[in-house]
Amino acid sequence: MQKYNLLERLLFPPTYFNKKKLSSKLKGKTILITGASSGIGEKVAYLLADIHTNLILVARREEKLSIMKSEIEKEVAKVSIFRADLRNKEEMEELLAFIHRLPDGLDIVVSNAGISINRSINNSLDRYHDFTRTMAINYFAPVQLLLSVIPLLEKNKGQIISISTVNALLIPIPFWAAYQASKSAFDTWFRSAALELNMMGISTTSIYLPLVRTPMILPTTAYLKMPAMCPNHVAQIVCKSMYTKRKKYRPWWLIFGQLTSIFFRGILETYIPNVLRKRREGK
Numbered sequence: 001m002q003k004y005n006l007l008e009r010l011l012f013p014p015t016y017f018n019k020k021k022l023s024s025k026l027k028g029k030t031i032l033i034t035g036a037s038s039g040i041g042e043k044v045a046y047l048l049a050d051i052h053t054n055l056i057l058v059a060r061r062e063e064k065l066s067i068m069k070s071e072i073e074k075e076v077a078k079v080s081i082f083r084a085d086l087r088n089k090e091e092m093e094e095l096l097a098f099i100h101r102l103p104d105g106l107d108i109v110v111s112n113a114g115i116s117i118n119r120s121i122n123n124s125l126d127r128y129h130d131f132t133r134t135m136a137i138n139y140f141a142p143v144q145l146l147l148s149v150i151p152l153l154e155k156n157k158g159q160i161i162s163i164s165t166v167n168a169l170l171i172p173i174p175f176w177a178a179y180q181a182s183k184s185a186f187d188t189w190f191r192s193a194a195l196e197l198n199m200m201g202i203s204t205t206s207i208y209l210p211l212v213r214t215p216m217i218l219p220t221t222a223y224l225k226m227p228a229m230c231p232n233h234v235a236q237i238v239c240k241s242m243y244t245k246r247k248k249y250r251p252w253w254l255i256f257g258q259l260t261s262i263f264f265r266g267i268l269e270t271y272i273p274n275v276l277r278k279r280r281e282g283k
Helices: 004-012 019-026 038-045 060-070 091-099 129-157 175-197 221-224 231-244 252-264 263-280
Strands: 030-034 054-058 078-085 108-111 159-165 204-208
Touching: 019 054, 019 231, 030 038, 030 129, 038 054, 038 231, 054 060, 060 078, 060 252, 091 129, 108 129, 129 159, 129 175, 159 175, 175 204, 204 231, 252 263
Parallel strands: 030 054, 030 108, 054 078, 108 159, 159 204
Antiparallel strands: none
8 A cells, every 4th residue: 555645634534444343245246346446445355355255347357357357356355357448339249148147135235436627628629538438438338237227236235336526516627528527427327326226225335536646647747746545445435335325525624615605606716717818927
């Protein structure tokens, strides 16, 4: 696990989880992890390696998934890998067919696959595809996946864990229109559906995360020096939710951001354009 500096230790206090409880709760369970070949999905898979589970790892990089399968199965977990781009209709249908053939059904879905785009509107005028591909993986893909597997989860009284972002609960900021719109769309869908899913006996958990030090943030150089969570730490939070069935995780400080978004929205929506205008004029 990466070492946190003083500020990060304050922002991201340690998570304590009981590995014995986790092992007892998950024994014999089948867990699907999307976006499993790197970042949070990869760390969650490795954290479950020494538990008697059946892991289904889904990602686009088959070679990386094969390596993970070999390493994880040196422990006790059993691993099935499925190479798929969830934006591709045929590949999604093949994945769903595979899931529905599972002899014991499905118990937990960790909806983690996603992409991030940091680009101004002015630089997006000829890039409509940025918005369609972001919505495809961050919204339409998880919705399609979950609609198909809900009957399996209902039968096993399973759980859905959504890896979301604090941005979905805050006032939108510049340069992230594609990303924030897609993540907010799925978060709203999931929170709405959760009321019905809970009635059906399916547990739902939303993990609202700040910046996490994963390969996804590398293209944005400004993030390299900003406080960020360690993906191993996030994996502990995700796995802890598998036995606590906690409905949501949010950083302790998010409430202050939400209050700012509510009470100072007008000020922010006036101040930010002025800052951007001066920055643009200064170029």
